[in-house]
Amino acid sequence: MNVVLLGGGRIGQAIAKDLASDPRFHVTVVDRSQDALSRVAASSGCATRQADLSDPATVRQVVQGQDLVVEALPGFLGFRTLQAILEAGKPVVDIAFFPEDPFSLDGLARTQGLVAVVDAGVAPGLSNLLLGHHEATMERVLRFECLVGGLPVIRHWPFQYKAPFSPADVVEEYTRPARVRRNGRLVLLPALSELETLDFPEVGALEAFLTDGLRTLLRTSKVPDMVEKTLRYPGHAEWMKGLRHLGFFEAKPLKVGSVEVAPRELTVRLLERVWAFDEGEEDLTVMRIQIEGQEGGKRLLHSYFLLDRYDSESRVSSMARTTGYTAAAVVRLLGEGRYREPGITPLELVGRDPEAFGFLLDELAARGIRFRHEVREVEE
Numbered sequence: 001m002n003v004v005l006l007g008g009g010r011i012g013q014a015i016a017k018d019l020a021s022d023p024r025f026h027v028t029v030v031d032r033s034q035d036a037l038s039r040v041a042a043s044s045g046c047a048t049r050q051a052d053l054s055d056p057a058t059v060r061q062v063v064q065g066q067d068l069v070v071e072a073l074p075g076f077l078g079f080r081t082l083q084a085i086l087e088a089g090k091p092v093v094d095i096a097f098f099p100e101d102p103f104s105l106d107g108l109a110r111t112q113g114l115v116a117v118v119d120a121g122v123a124p125g126l127s128n129l130l131l132g133h134h135e136a137t138m139e140r141v142l143r144f145e146c147l148v149g150g151l152p153v154i155r156h157w158p159f160q161y162k163a164p165f166s167p168a169d170v171v172e173e174y175t176r177p178a179r180v181r182r183n184g185r186l187v188l189l190p191a192l193s194e195l196e197t198l199d200f201p202e203v204g205a206l207e208a209f210l211t212d213g214l215r216t217l218l219r220t221s222k223v224p225d226m227v228e229k230t231l232r233y234p235g236h237a238e239w240m241k242g243l244r245h246l247g248f249f250e251a252k253p254l255k256v257g258s259v260e261v262a263p264r265e266l267t268v269r270l271l272e273r274v275w276a277f278d279e280g281e282e283d284l285t286v287m288r289i290q291i292e293g294q295e296g297g298k299r300l301l302h303s304y305f306l307l308d309r310y311d312s313e314s315r316v317s318s319m320a321r322t323t324g325y326t327a328a329a330v331v332r333l334l335g336e337g338r339y340r341e342p343g344i345t346p347l348e349l350v351g352r353d354p355e356a357f358g359f360l361l362d363e364l365a366a367r368g369i370r371f372r373h374e375v376r377e378v379e380e
Contacts, residue, residue: 001335003027006073007030007053008039015072028048030048072324093330122322122326124347144221162276176211181227192211192244206286280312298377303375306371
């Protein structure tokens with residue numbers, strides 16, 4: 001298969017390297033940054049092409065002659081890029097964290113008979129896959145909770161955080177209202193709210209706060225109680241709340257003397273410097289998923305735990321592994337014809353297919369990404 005990968009950042013590089021190791025795929029990576037493309041070529045041997053992907057016409061042009069497209073661009077480019085890919089008549093695996101509703105493109109994908117797997121990362125992504133599997137296998141799912149975070153191993157004051165993906169997307173998480181479902185009703189709450197501190201084996205104390213991570217689950221799932229929280233080292237949320245309160249995350253331009261400046265754009269540029277991982281700096285990904293419901297006449301709680309670390313041998317970060325290798329596994333799933341359902345398809349829909357579910361978990365396990373799964377009975 002000819003696969004074109006749009007975006008050669010940290011996660012895009014992991015996808016390229018993984019797919020390039022498979023002789024069934026010929027991968028071309030497209031990015032506007034020649035530096036990023038040089039790194040991709042050096043690490044994976046993939047073909048590269050420099051182009052400005054902010055232009056939908058350019059997107060439609062670069063995907064011509066390709067069998068499948070992988071989109072790994074920042075969220076602000078995600079939706080219109082996905083639309084351009086579908087308009088060009090190409091199936092796609094997408095990991096862009098964009099705020100728009102992907103299902104608004106469902107008709108376009110179905111009309112052309114295209115599979116469009118969206119949010120094919122770690123969370124949203126693997127968390128959705130697990131819930132979809134349990135909704136298909138349990139009599140009734142009553143509660144879903146996902147706690148997830150990507151963190152540097154070494155903590156640096158004041159933020160105790162570095163961004164394993166686009167800082168603009170991180171800021172978006174901290175500003176977009178969080179949608180949760182409680183007692184069957186949609187509830188809208190501020191991002192960074194409902195802060196709690198929890199202890200995680202091998203990591204220690206982490207804080208958890210609301211972010212808008214449920215996304216497609218609010219449409220595809222009927223579970224009455226659902227929530228997702230982001231994990232950070234304690235103290236990070238208060239810094240972010242302070243910056244947000246002062247207006248540093250505002251998108252509307254502010255006049256400073258004779259110049260208009262968008263506070264968020266300036267903040268992201270500054271955070272890019274302090275949140276950037278150093279070459280070879282280690283990170284980790286922590287995730288805990290709880291799925292509770294009726295099964296075999298009992299009320300059971302399924303708990304999944306994931307602790308993934310930087311791979312020093314391949315020099316691939318944990319967030320790039322968990323996100324990028326998930327996307328690469330979905331590419332193989334489609335490439336082998338194991339999933340063919342046209343339309344906008346988040347991973348909870350893929351998870352309802354037992355063969356596809358098992359295939360994806362096996363692919364990740366082969367790369368050292370494994371969940372610890374525990375089941376216990378709970379009182380009703």
